Amino acid sequence: MLKIENLCVKIGDKEVLKDINLNIGVGETHVLFGPNGAGKSTLINTILGNPKYEVVKGSIYFKGKDITNMPMYERAKLGMGISYQNPPAIPGVKLKNLLNIISNREWNEIEKMAEILNFNDFLEREVNVGFSGGEAKRSEILQIYAQNPDFIMFDEPDSGVDVENVELIGNLINELLDKNKIPSDREKSGLIITHMGHILNFMDVDRAHVLYDGIIACSGHPEEILDNIIEHGYERCVECYQKKKH
Numbered sequence: 001m002l003k004i005e006n007l008c009v010k011i012g013d014k015e016v017l018k019d020i021n022l023n024i025g026v027g028e029t030h031v032l033f034g035p036n037g038a039g040k041s042t043l044i045n046t047i048l049g050n051p052k053y054e055v056v057k058g059s060i061y062f063k064g065k066d067i068t069n070m071p072m073y074e075r076a077k078l079g080m081g082i083s084y085q086n087p088p089a090i091p092g093v094k095l096k097n098l099l100n101i102i103s104n105r106e107w108n109e110i111e112k113m114a115e116i117l118n119f120n121d122f123l124e125r126e127v128n129v130g131f132s133g134g135e136a137k138r139s140e141i142l143q144i145y146a147q148n149p150d151f152i153m154f155d156e157p158d159s160g161v162d163v164e165n166v167e168l169i170g171n172l173i174n175e176l177l178d179k180n181k182i183p184s185d186r187e188k189s190g191l192i193i194t195h196m197g198h199i200l201n202f203m204d205v206d207r208a209h210v211l212y213d214g215i216i217a218c219s220g221h222p223e224e225i226l227d228n229i230i231e232h233g234y235e236r237c238v239e240c241y242q243k244k245k246h
């Protein structure tokens, strides 16, 4: 579904991503760990085609197409979606109207999902205006559900969300990424950024990567990597990476 080759990215004069290689197959969900400032948001914004991020080297392929220089709206049309960490407020636009514009589903399906998210009362409100952190996350999940993309990136879907809603959001992300289907029937893929990993208790992820100072320092089994980070911290990943390199 998504293939990244030797990607180097700059913001202004700063080289933030250095030689990133990543391959996410159809039906796979990967998770991205890394300390603050490592480049996680930069990576997903670059995949999405945000023009603020300059690709200085390397390529991004999506569904077999080279999208490295493709504008954001065309990537969205090809089936890419994102749930932002801090989505912007859109004063003057009701959530219901935005959902109608972006939706690839019937309205009754969206209403049902809004009910599951306990979010019906928010449909008449302006998008993210005065929403709490957790409410904004539920709004993002509802928008992604309506849009129904094939590849979904979630930037910290669990940050600022209370315990009950982390479970709800984790279960819904699982469903959005076809994890309730048998592996051979899965058509959706995902990339999830999480700091605490709490949401992973409710989700099925295939592979994890540690981004450290702009490089992928480690890749492997999500639970093993998370346990290692919790026990030894991120620096151990880098030591291990340097040992592998020499």
Ligand SMILES: Nc1ncnc2c1ncn2[C@@H]1O[C@H](COP(=O)(O)OP(=O)(O)OP(=O)(O)O)[C@@H](O)[C@H]1O
Residues within 6 Å of the ligand: 011, 012, 014, 016, 034, 035, 036, 037, 038, 039, 040, 041, 042, 043
């Ligand atoms: N507009 C900008 N100008 C200069 N540097 C920037 C800009 N935006 C981001 N950076 C820098 O790029 C680096 C990577 O930032 P990024 O937001 O991708 O990290 P992150 O891993 O997502 O961090 P966090 O976990 O804190 O969200 C940081 O050092 C950040 O300060």
